[in-house]
Amino acid sequence: MQSSQDNIYAEALGKVADFTFDDRVAGVFSDMIQRSVPGYGQIVHSIGNFAARFVKSDTQVYDLGCSLGAATLSMRRHIGGRNCKIIAVDNSAAMTERCREHLNAYVSDTPVELICADIRDINISNASMVVLNFTLQFLPPEDRRALLSKIYQGLIPGGVLILSEKLRFDDDVIQQVIDEHHLDFKRANGYSELEISQKRSAIENVMKTDTLAIHQARFNEVGFTHHNVWFQCLNFASMVAVK
Numbered sequence: 001m002q003s004s005q006d007n008i009y010a011e012a013l014g015k016v017a018d019f020t021f022d023d024r025v026a027g028v029f030s031d032m033i034q035r036s037v038p039g040y041g042q043i044v045h046s047i048g049n050f051a052a053r054f055v056k057s058d059t060q061v062y063d064l065g066c067s068l069g070a071a072t073l074s075m076r077r078h079i080g081g082r083n084c085k086i087i088a089v090d091n092s093a094a095m096t097e098r099c100r101e102h103l104n105a106y107v108s109d110t111p112v113e114l115i116c117a118d119i120r121d122i123n124i125s126n127a128s129m130v131v132l133n134f135t136l137q138f139l140p141p142e143d144r145r146a147l148l149s150k151i152y153q154g155l156i157p158g159g160v161l162i163l164s165e166k167l168r169f170d171d172d173v174i175q176q177v178i179d180e181h182h183l184d185f186k187r188a189n190g191y192s193e194l195e196i197s198q199k200r201s202a203i204e205n206v207m208k209t210d211t212l213a214i215h216q217a218r219f220n221e222v223g224f225t226h227h228n229v230w231f232q233c234l235n236f237a238s239m240v241a242v243k
């Protein structure tokens with residue numbers, strides 16, 4: 001298990017291709033997400049605490065878009081002895097291969113079923129907790145509501161969804177102020193102007209962010225009556241919804 005520094009966009013690329021979760025990205029993903037997403041470590045840590053409170057015996061737990069398994073590992077540490085299964089799903093083979101190594105590096109009595117599949121195609125049932133930690137933003141916007149509805153239907157009463165997302169803001173001034181602050185965070189973490197602008201070009205077609213109002217409306221549409229932001233740092237927020 002080897003984790004390297006992200007220098008994917010360090011050299012000038014003639015044409016910047018759309019961002020994909022390929023082998024190169026998977027190899028540096030841990031470094032990339034920690035240097036790009038303020039609050040990521042705190043969110044992953046807190047997901048473990050939510051699991052300790054919400055995960056019920058004899059139920060299932062889902063980590064949708066699990067990447068290297070950070071949220072799965074955090075939850076698994078807190079839910080031993082409950083006869084639960086964690087179902088971790090990602091459609092990147094490069095990610096799931098590395099995720100398997102991470103999961104195998106620790107012992108636990110909670111089995112993890114790791115599936116390389118599209119989260120739009122899996123069944124969700126008997127779930128006491130579902131995590132979408134920075135994954136929904138990569139689905140085509142028109143597919144997001146159906147996924148959230150499937151999650152709502154698959155949760156048991158009292159079950160919880162943790163949804164973390166990069167936000168966009170309707171107010172242009174606020175958008176600019178917060179975006180610039182986020183870029184300062186990336187600069188402070190060692191990313192150059194070239195890396196920042198090439199990464200931006202790479203993700204602009206594949207990551208269509210929603211406003212908080214859109215997330216709230218969607219929660220209501222699919223049936224969640226209890227939901228709120230529980231963490232926000234700049235344009236990165238994590239929401240909790242309870243069935």
Ligand SMILES: Nc1ncnc2c1ncn2[C@@H]1O[C@H](C[S@+](CC[C@H]([NH3+])C(=O)[O-])CC(=O)[O-])[C@@H](O)[C@H]1O
Pocket residue numbers: 021033044064065066067068069070071089090091092095117118119120132133134135138139
């Ligand atoms: N349709 C899809 N089906 C399955 N997986 C998908 C799909 N679309 C994207 N992915 C996967 O969603 C993950 C998003 S990263 C999640 C971080 C992780 N949750 C973490 O807590 O470290 C967030 C980021 O890179 O900002 C990638 O691994 C994709 O392959």
Ligand SMILES: O=C(O)C(=O)Cc1ccccc1
Pocket residue numbers: 032033036037166199203
């Ligand atoms: O890098 C960024 O600016 C982001 O918005 C977050 C991100 C982090 C990791 C992969 C894709 C997007």
